[in-house]
Amino acid sequence: MWAFINKLRSPKWFYAISARLQPWFWALAAILIVTGTVWGLAFAPADYQQGNSFRIIYVHVPAAFLAQSIFVSMAVAGFVFMVWKIKVADMAATVMAPLGAAMTFVSLFSGAVWGVPTWGTWWMWDARLTSMLILLFLYLGVIALRGAFSSRDSGSRAASVLAMVGVINIPIIKYSVEWWYTLHQPATFTVTGRAAMPTEMWVPLLIMVLGFYSFFIALTLMRTRNEILRRESNKRWVRELAQET
Amino acid sequence: MQQESAAVVPRLKEPGEGLALALTATLKRDLVLMLRRRGEVLNPLVFFALVITLFPIGISPDPELLALIAPGLLWVAALLAALLSLDSLFRSDFDDGSLEQLLLAPQPLAALTLAKVAVHWLLTGLPLALMAPVLGIMLALPAGSYLVLAVSLALGSATLSLIGAIGAALTVGLSRGGVLLSLLVLPLYIPVLIFGAGAVQAAIAGDSVSAHLAILGALLAAALMLAPWAIAASLRISING
Numbered sequence: 001m002w003a004f005i006n007k008l009r010s011p012k013w014f015y016a017i018s019a020r021l022q023p024w025f026w027a028l029a030a031i032l033i034v035t036g037t038v039w040g041l042a043f044a045p046a047d048y049q050q051g052n053s054f055r056i057i058y059v060h061v062p063a064a065f066l067a068q069s070i071f072v073s074m075a076v077a078g079f080v081f082m083v084w085k086i087k088v089a090d091m092a093a094t095v096m097a098p099l100g101a102a103m104t105f106v107s108l109f110s111g112a113v114w115g116v117p118t119w120g121t122w123w124m125w126d127a128r129l130t131s132m133l134i135l136l137f138l139y140l141g142v143i144a145l146r147g148a149f150s151s152r153d154s155g156s157r158a159a160s161v162l163a164m165v166g167v168i169n170i171p172i173i174k175y176s177v178e179w180w181y182t183l184h185q186p187a188t189f190t191v192t193g194r195a196a197m198p199t200e201m202w203v204p205l206l207i208m209v210l211g212f213y214s215f216f217i218a219l220t221l222m223r224t225r226n227e228i229l230r231r232e233s234n235k236r237w238v239r240e241l242a243q244e245t
Numbered sequence: 246m247q248q249e250s251a252a253v254v255p256r257l258k259e260p261g262e263g264l265a266l267a268l269t270a271t272l273k274r275d276l277v278l279m280l281r282r283r284g285e286v287l288n289p290l291v292f293f294a295l296v297i298t299l300f301p302i303g304i305s306p307d308p309e310l311l312a313l314i315a316p317g318l319l320w321v322a323a324l325l326a327a328l329l330s331l332d333s334l335f336r337s338d339f340d341d342g343s344l345e346q347l348l349l350a351p352q353p354l355a356a357l358t359l360a361k362v363a364v365h366w367l368l369t370g371l372p373l374a375l376m377a378p379v380l381g382i383m384l385a386l387p388a389g390s391y392l393v394l395a396v397s398l399a400l401g402s403a404t405l406s407l408i409g410a411i412g413a414a415l416t417v418g419l420s421r422g423g424v425l426l427s428l429l430v431l432p433l434y435i436p437v438l439i440f441g442a443g444a445v446q447a448a449i450a451g452d453s454v455s456a457h458l459a460i461l462g463a464l465l466a467a468a469l470m471l472a473p474w475a476i477a478a479s480l481r482i483s484i485n486g
Contacts, residue, residue: 137432157482176436
């Protein structure tokens with residue numbers, strides 16, 4: 001166990017192992033996303049109420065899943081970095097943040113586009129929309145804080161602390177926003193009806209969610225490798241690697 | 246004063262001992278320092294009054310409309326005023342190096358920062374809470390909600406001070422931390438705002454406010470438990486970096 005953790009500490013080892021893992025995740029992501037897209041857009045039946053507009057779900061829901069999972073993984077990586085001083089964890093957290101923010105934006109934007117045919121408006125102060133918007137601000141805060149420090153190590157540790165503080169607060173924010181929403185506005189559109197979705201609708205959704213997760217893993221591996229090369233550029237093995245190519 | 250502190254020093258050097266002493270000393274020192282800079286204490290209050298003045302001018306002087314939005318306005322303005330005062334929480338200590346002395350003290354840093362936050366609340370949150378009913382009158386806040394307004398602000402602003410201190414500690418080493426501080430802290434303020442303004446609205450509607458105040462208390466308890474560790478860790482990052 002300790003040998004494994006010690007190996008993880010070495011960026012060189014991570015660079016080697018991720019080179020082997022990366023193509024599998026890219027392939028998996030490509031297959032799942034293509035299958036899910038074709039199935040969801042062409043073969044899944046149209047919704048009896050919303051018609052074809054419901055198909056936005058195949059982008060909206062996976063993006064929203066990822067937006068939340070990435071924040072949690074970022075906080076976990078920050079925790080690992082702070083406790084065990086594993087640099088790779090911080091590099092992963094660094095490259096995850098922009099992707100998480102992008103996914104939050106995608107889910108907000110697709111939600112707004114979806115809102116036009118279903119609610120008749122681009123934006124509603126709905127509990128989910130509001131808490132996603134707050135999540136976007138949390139992401140922007142983490143990214144901005146990391147960039148504000150002139151010393152990279154301080155920036156990394158500050159961003160880790162903020163990610164951990166944020167992850168404790170996310171459930172509190174989520175529940176208080178839901179509570180606020182139910183107090184202020186009667187539910188005009190309950191999404192709980194979606195759970196009773198027919199099989200031919202949710203199977204492609206599941207495929208899309210898995211595809212998005214594989215995409216996230218593959219992209220994180222790739223960008224962490226770049227970050228390793230960037231930060232370790234004065235190490236001997238990186239220079240040797242550069243000379244080989 | 247000189248003799249007194251000389252007698253105190255040997256006891257303070259023992260780790261684990263003299264925590265109460267160190268806490269009271271930090272409390273006293275911060276209170277004295279803040280009270281000598283009255284302008285800084287008064288600034289948030291003036292800001293609070295000014296922002297509240299802007300809303301009737303910008304929206305409408307109609308008392309009925311103002312009464313409708315008063316709870317939210319008062320809470321948002323108080324929250325922004327508290328945010329404004331955060332930057333000075335560790336700034337002067339950072340500039341003159343006494344923050345480093347605080348880090349070197351044998352007593353746990355988390356406890357000592359709690360004393361600093363307590364002073365910040367005493368001189369920012371509490372005055373804001375006491376001032377809010379007066380501004381409430383100007384906004385035609387319905388009678389019967391004034392006490393709830395003050396109590397909810399007093400409870401909530403303590404949580405705001407604790408959460409805000411994390412952000413202040415993270416940004417104290419940065420030269421232009423002000424805007425960043427608001428970006429870090431405001432999203433985390435939202436639960437307090439929801440339940441604080443909710444308490445006042447419930448009081449206006451004639452509902453029971455104990456649930457809202459209980460949740461504000463629970464948020465404060467959680468913040469009291471967790472925030473000092475985050476503040477201490479953030480201060481260490483800011484000092485070493």
